[in-house]
Amino acid sequence: MLSGEKLSPEEENVLTKRLKDGKQKRRLYELQRIWHAVYAHKVSEQVDEEEAWKIFVSNQKPGRKLRIWISSVAAVTILIGIALSLTQIQKRIPGFHATDTTQSSILPRNIILTLSDGQQVVLSDSVNDLQEQNGTTIRNKAQQLVYHPTVHNEQVVYNTMWIPRGSEYQLILSDGTIVWLNSESEITFPVNFTGEKREVKLKGEAxxxxAKDERHPFIVKTEQFDIRxxxxxxxxxxxxxEPASATLAEGSIQLVRQEEVIPLVPGQQALLKQGIVKVREIELREAIAWRYNAFYFKQQPLESLLNEIARWYDVEVIYQNPTLKKLHFTAGFQRSCSITEVINTLGMTQKIRLEIKGKTLLVKEYK
Structure with missing residues (x-):
């Protein structure tokens, strides 16, 4: 059931009866929590299902038995798979519908909008409409900032938006372009596009x-390259x-770096590493899981994985032994999970031991 398999009529009947028992309902909840939280295993091309099951069972409290009433195949799938509903993400990824708004579970913290006159506004539910010098109306509502040009004005006026650790926000530019901003990111943009091109500057991730406009190309400028x-x-x-990258979900883009122009097609990622741009095929769920309130890491070094965790949960990572950074993991979980759930489950791999002390995450060898 949890794994996506359809139960037989007999199994459905057993399940219905079992759920009338409060203890059984709690056990089902536990399985759901594991499925929606994290399962990480040291990376290999094929997951060792028997070993994964042994690791899970060995971490259960003494005397505690899990009576699994769903089919054994489904139960094993729950526990040895990456315990995140990646199929839900996959279903939403192909179309990338703009109606999928910022996750309501994310609470904005000290998101700062800097207006053209230098005034800084901390965005919150109490901040509604703002107005810029050139007459543009800025509307803030439900973790979304929308720009409405009220009159045609050639005056170029810029705003800057800063997203701190542990937050994300949605921005709708004056041309209708939608931007989802990830943690620790900054974007500078004109409140109303004028001239022959639409240009924004980005630090971080978005x-x-x-919005389609063939006469006015849209350009994202970063310190490493431009996207046109x-x-x-x-x-x-x-x-x-970390290495900069651009990943295409739909349509076409050009990555411009110095004199080099690199076209991308959907499903490709351009990665800039040590001054060289390499294009590779990539699973979209890996590159943009954050956009759907999730994390997905495939064969990633522990350092990369924990850097992402640190950015979202606003912690500092300290390694007891620097060689631990090179361990590779595959893991997936929802960003609504607590950091305690994340580190406890990563510890189930018996490769590392994680301890959280205040805003410091200690990474130790498993002993």
Whole structure:
């Protein structure tokens, strides 16, 4: 059932009877929590199902038995798979519908909008409409900032939006382009596009759904490269402490770096590492899971995985032994999980031991 398999009539009948028992309902909830939270295993091309089951069972409290009333195949799938509803993400990814708004479970914290006159506004539910010097109306509602040009004005006026750790926000530009901003990101943009091109500057990560306008190309400028499009959906990741990348979900884009112009097709990612741009095929769920309130790591070094965790949960990571950074993991979980759930389940791999002390995450060897 949890794994997506259809139960037989006999199994459905047994399940219905069992759920009338409060203890059984709690056991089902536990399985659901595991499925929706995290399962991580040291990376290999094929998951060792028997070993994964042994690891899970060995971590259960003494004397505690899990009576699994759903089919054995479904139960094993729950526990040895990446315990995240990746199929839900996959169903939503192909179309990338703009109506999928920022997750309501995310609470904005000190998101700052800097207006053209230098005034800084902390966005909150109490902040409603703002107005810029050139007459543009800015509407803030439900974790979304929308720009409405009220009159045609050639005056170029810029705003800057800063998203701190542990937050995300949605921005709708004056041309209708939708931008989802991830944690620790900053975007600078004109409140009203004028001239021959639409240009924004980005630090950090954002997913763009660009309003189509072939006469006015849309350009995302980063410190590492530029992305040029006319109307499409793509993700740009440009943090200063890791390789920058651009991933195309729909349409087409061009990555421009110095004299080099690199076209991408859907499902491709351009990765800039040590001054060289490489294009590779990539699973979209891996690159943009954050956009759907989830994390997905496939054969990622522990350092990369925990950097992402640190950015979302606003913690500092300290390694007892630097060699631990090179361990590889595959893991998936929802961003609504608590950091305690995340580190407890990662510890189930018996490869590392994680301890949270205040805002410090200690990474130790498993002993």
């Amino acid at each position: 997913f763009f759904d660009v 499009v006319t109307g499409t959906q793509f993700n740009v990741r440009a943090y200063t402490d």
